[in-house]
Amino acid sequence: MTTQFGPTYVRAIAPYVAGKPISEVAREFGLDEARIVKLASNENPLGMPESARRAILQAAAQAASELGRYPDSNAFELKAALAARYDVPPEWITLGNGSNDILEMAAHAFVEHGQSIVYSQYSFAVYALATQGLGARHLVTPAVKYGHDLDAMLAAVAEDTRLIFVANPNNPTGTFIDGAALEAFIAKVPPHVVVVLDEAYTEYLAADKRYDSIAWVRRYPNLLVSRTFSKAYGLAGLRIGFAIAQPEQGDLLNRLRQPFNVNVLAQAAAIAALGDTAFLEQSAALNADGYRTLTAAFERMGLEYVPSDGNFVLVRVGTDDQAGERVNLELLKQGVIVRPVGGYGLPQWLRVTIGLAEENAAFLAALERALAPA
Ligand SMILES: Cc1ncc(COP(=O)(O)O)c(C=O)c1O
Numbered sequence: 525m526t527t528q529f530g531p532t533y534v535r536a537i538a539p540y541v542a543g544k545p546i547s548e549v550a551r552e553f554g555l556d557e558a559r560i561v562k563l564a565s566n567e568n569p570l571g572m573p574e575s576a577r578r579a580i581l582q583a584a585a586q587a588a589s590e591l592g593r594y595p596d597s598n599a600f601e602l603k604a605a606l607a608a609r610y611d612v613p614p615e616w617i618t619l620g621n622g623s624n625d626i627l628e629m630a631a632h633a634f635v636e637h638g639q640s641i642v643y644s645q646y647s648f649a650v651y652a653l654a655t656q657g658l659g660a661r662h663l664v665t666p667a668v669k670y671g672h673d674l675d676a677m678l679a680a681v682a683e684d685t686r687l688i689f690v691a692n693p694n695n696p697t698g699t700f701i702d703g704a705a706l707e708a709f710i711a712k713v714p715p716h717v718v719v720v721l722d723e724a725y726t727e728y729l730a731a732d733k734r735y736d737s738i739a740w741v742r743r744y745p746n747l748l749v750s751r752t753f754s755k756a757y758g759l760a761g762l763r764i765g766f767a768i769a770q771p772e773q774g775d776l777l778n779r780l781r782q783p784f785n786v787n788v789l790a791q792a793a794a795i796a797a798l799g800d801t802a803f804l805e806q807s808a809a810l811n812a813d814g815y816r817t818l819t820a821a822f823e824r825m826g827l828e829y830v831p832s833d834g835n836f837v838l839v840r841v842g843t844d845d846q847a848g849e850r851v852n853l854e855l856l857k858q859g860v861i862v863r864p865v866g867g868y869g870l871p872q873w874l875r876v877t878i879g880l881a882e883e884n885a886a887f888l889a890a891l892e893r894a895l896a897p898a
Contacts, residue, residue: 533659544861553857554766560859561886563877564694566725566836568758570880572793573803576759579796580789584697595788602791605798606766610738616768618777621785623724623752626777626874627689628654630767632750634718634768635660635686642680643689644672646697646868648722651689670830670838671699674709681717688713693729696865696875698832703735710744718773720748724765725834727756727804728811733833736769745770753790755835756807757797764788811835814878821888825895836877838865841895845871848889854894860887 528535539722543564549582550557555730583590603614620626631654635641640661643651645668655662663685665676672690681688701709706721713719721737737749752765764786766776797803818837822829828840841851848871852864855874863875876887 525650531659533656537653537656538867540653543863543869544856545860549859549861550855553859555859560861561879561883562861563836563879563883563887564861564863565760566755566834566877567758567760568807569878569883570758570813571801571875572761573797573800575796576757576793577802579792583789583792588596591788593788594784595786595791597783599786599791602786602795602798605795605857606768609798610768612730612741612768613771615771615774616741618767618769618774618781619786620722620750621766621782622754622760622763623722623750623767624650625654625763625781625785626748626750626765626767627651627720628657629723629777630718630720630750630781631655631658631660631687632780633773639684639686640682641687641689641786642677642685644677644694646670646694646870647689648691648695648724649853649868651691654689669699670697670729674701674705676863678709678712681714685717685719687720689720689722691724693725693833695834695836696863696868697830697838698834698836699830700729700733700833702733703737706735707740710740710747713746715746719744720750722730722753724750724752726751728808728835729833730812740778741768741770745772748773753794753797755806756811758795758803758807759790759793759797762787762793764790781855798851798860810811810880811878814884815880817881817884818888819880824852824891836875838870838873838875840873841891842872847872848874851891851894855887858890858893860890862887 546560546562556753599619603617607614627650637659640663641655642663643664645667663680665680741747748767748769750767754760830838841847848864865873865875
């Protein structure tokens with residue numbers, strides 16, 4: 525008999541499937557790395573802002589000693605910059621190694637093994653992983669038009685529910701809940717249940733869709749807003765995100781947080797990026813242009829897509845349950861990496877990140893070829 529390590533609930537975890545790296549696709553399909561287009565992980569196609577690059581070089585140059593020492597565990601300067609930006613005390617901010625780290629910490633901080641977590645069908649994969657990793661119960665509500673059904677989520681709250689995950693906009697569907705509906709929902713959640721509002725893509729929202737969730741944090745002690753530097757700020761490789769919540773929550777998160785979870789370079793780059801509003805505006809404008817290009821092409825090609833407020837679009841590439849994988853393979857052969865979402869229960873769809881104009885064009889050309897009758 526083979527020995528089985530670990531709890532059953534950990535063995536039941538389906539590991540997170542990340543977007544394929546460029547080098548792997550180049551090796552596997554015998555392609556030139558330079559010609560591969562990666563639109564698979566909702567990164568900023570502009571890369572990191574120049575301001576952040578300079579801050580990193582400066583931090584690295586300051587003396588080898590800076591990188592030879594542990595980072596400031598409390599990230600004094602970055603928290604001060606975030607506190608000023610959002611007009612909250614620094615104690616209301618908790619930093620994460622990516623916002624993924626925040627989501628995991630929140631699950632561990634607020635939920636006990638056996639208690640339950642509510643999240644929506646088709647919402648970000650990490651909610652299921654964090655729930656399963658704790659041995660907590662999943663209360664998954666059916667999506668409506670691929671997005672969150674807030675009434676159903678409220679109705680699903682059980683006696684043992686301690687946390688609700690809401691992504692706005694949601695990944696992988698790009699669906700958006702308007703501010704008024706979201707606040708009405710938060711107001712109705714029982715005060716002992718924490719709402720983790722995951723706003724990884726909030727910087728991409730059009731001006732008329734923005735809402736002030738930080739004002740809600742002041743009003744609702746059970747609200748935690750999660751943000752990231754990985755998307756519009758262009759720092760995915762550095763791994764840095766943050767939570768804004770009242771200090772009773774932050775205190776618990778910080779007990780679980782690994783003391784040096786955000787490295788020296790990430791802290792320096794984030795301070796620079798936070799002040800770089802020009803880069804954010806450029807990123808949002810490029811994204812809006814790319815969205816128009818992609819969706820116009822999908823309409824021309826007769827492909828269904830889910831209207832998106834993020835930096836990606838979910839598009840239906842067939843009507844059989846092999847369609848996503850089949851078309852994905854045809855795209856890979858042409859050096860285009862997107863994300864199949866069969867793992868989300870969407871086997872007929874692909875999620876494509878909005879790229880630079882030439883990347884979008886390369887994807888669309890490859891998609892037309894992939895879908896052309898043999
Ligand atoms: C909705 C959502 N939340 C959180 C994350 C985590 O991002 P990171 O850990 O890079 O901040 C992602 C990444 O794709 C996401 O789509």
